[in-house]
Amino acid sequence: MGTLIKTGYTFLGWNTATNSTTALASSYTPTTTITLYAVWQGNNYNVTFDKNNVSAAGTMTSRAIVAGRPNQLATNAFTLTGYGFSGWNTSANGSGTAFTDSQIVTLFADTTVYAQWTILAPGVPSAVSASAGNGQATVSVTGVNASISVGAASSFTVTAYGANGTAAGSCTISSPATSCVVTGLTNGTAYTFKASATNSSGTSALSSASTAITPAGFVVTYNANNGGANTTATFNSGTPLRLPLPTKTGYNFVGWYSESLLTTLVGADGASYSPAGAITLYAKWAGITYTITYSSNGGTGGAVPTAGSYINGGTAYPVVGNTGSLTKTGYTFSKWNT
Structure with missing residues (x-):
């Protein structure tokens, strides 16, 4: 005699009818x-509902079923902030058999079904603010928190608009960052900014516009350090300045420095310069060196002193005496003069 098996059922015995639920007597x-047909009785099993996320809320009790009989799955009672319920699956990762909510199913064993969650599309950003830079703007975006109706954003797209409503540039913010920089803007032109939120389920509508801002160039002040009047220039992003050449009588220009102590050289005249912000540059000067020679002016004897030098702006040059014992017939040496 064989040992009959039918998944999900218990063997009760034999009967002459194919659809009998009771077995004949043992004798x-x-x-x-005649043909005798095996009589099978469906086993009792349970369907367990798993919320499939530790953050999900709600409870659901197991449902008793009988193998082989159609049974309706319970209606989902779980919720997960930022996500929508998309059905049940016999595998937590969704790779098993899928069921819709409240679906009528026929099962043959204890079964756990796992809630499947799909992130909801994000909401429209709640606030957009911008700060002006040089040919650019830094834009901050505040997203809408995830709820039972909207999902969290994974990124934001920011678009700049000129006064005529034409898009003038954009940038992208990837979570968890909250700001990005829109470049390529025109200094002196007003812009507003709008943002949309995106995740794997979709993209929101555009936010309300930010307050208008106007990018502006950086002002560079040239402090001539007593070499004439101070001047200024405006640096517009992408267009380097050419450092100017100041003049000061009796001095040679050394270069422009970034601080008044004149220790950090920025560049010489004619150099290309792109500052990172508004700044004052200071001119550095080097006094011209003058050679001082002595003439006997008609002297008839002796020798003139050795030539000396003087650096303009430095220590005064000490004029020597008649160190070479100059003589001139009929005269007495008095002093030197230019």
Whole structure:
């Protein structure tokens, strides 16, 4: 005799009917040739509902079923902030058999079904603010928190608009960052900014416009350090300045420095310069060196002193005496003069 098996059922015995739910007595006397059919009874099982996320809220009780009989799954009672319920699956990762909510199913074993969650599309950003830079703007975006109706954003797209409403540039913010920089703007032109939120389920509508801002160039002040009047220039992003050449009588220009102590050289005259912000540059000067020679002016004897030098702006040059014992017939040496 074999051992019959039917998944999800218990063998009760035999019967002459194919659809009987009861078995014949253990002792049976047929009156003709006959076929006996196995009688199976569906086992009792449970369907367990798993919320499939530790952050999900709600509870659901298991549902008793009988193998082989159609049974309706319970209606989902779980919620997960920022996500929508998309059905049940016999595998937590969704790779098993999928069921819709409240679906009528026929099962043959204890079964756990796992809630499947799909992130909701994000909401429209709640606030957009901008600060002006040089040919650019830094834009901050505040997203809408995830709820039962909207999902969290994974990124934001910021678009700049000129006064005529034409898009003039954009940048992208990837979470968890909250700001980005829109470049390529025109200094002196007003711009507003709008943002949309995006995640794997979609993109929101555009936000309300930010307050208008106007990018402006950086002002560079040239402090001539007593070499004439101070001047200024405006640096517009992308267009380097050419450092000017100041003049000061008796001095040679050394270069422009970034601080008044004149220790950090920025560049000489004619150099290309792109500052990172508004700044004052200071001119550095080097006094011209003058050679001082002595003439006997008609002297008839002796020798003139050795030539000396003087650096303009430095220590005064000490004029020597008649160190070479100059003489001139009929005269007495008095002093030197230019």
